[in-house]
Amino acid sequence: MSVGIPDFSWAIGSTxxxxxxxxxxxxxxxxxxxxxxxxxxxxxxxxEFADALDRGEPTSSQ
Incomplete structure (x- = not known):
């Protein structure tokens, strides 16, 4: 499973x-x-990046 936003995606798990x-x-x-x-x-x-995205603050964890 992966999540994507414009110009960026990352894996968040698999099953x-x-x-x-x-x-x-x-x-x-x-x-x-x-x-x-x-x-x-x-x-x-x-x-923590997923948490930051969820809060609407993705740059806080970069």
Whole structure:
């Protein structure tokens, strides 16, 4: 699984379970907070840059 913004993308996790991947994407689209996503979908590798993007401050972690 990867996330992309214009001119930049990065991997945030992987799983062999397609159903789990679909659940993670659906939960994210429904607005589940990153902390809850981390707990529920352990395959996700959400780092401090993901947190900064979520807060709308991506340059704070660069």
């Amino acid at each position: 062999d379970d397609l159903g789990l991947l679909v659940e993670a994407v659906a939960a994210w689209r429904e607005g589940m907070p990153l902390d809850e996503l981390r707990q529920r979908f352990e395959f996700l590798e959400l780092d």
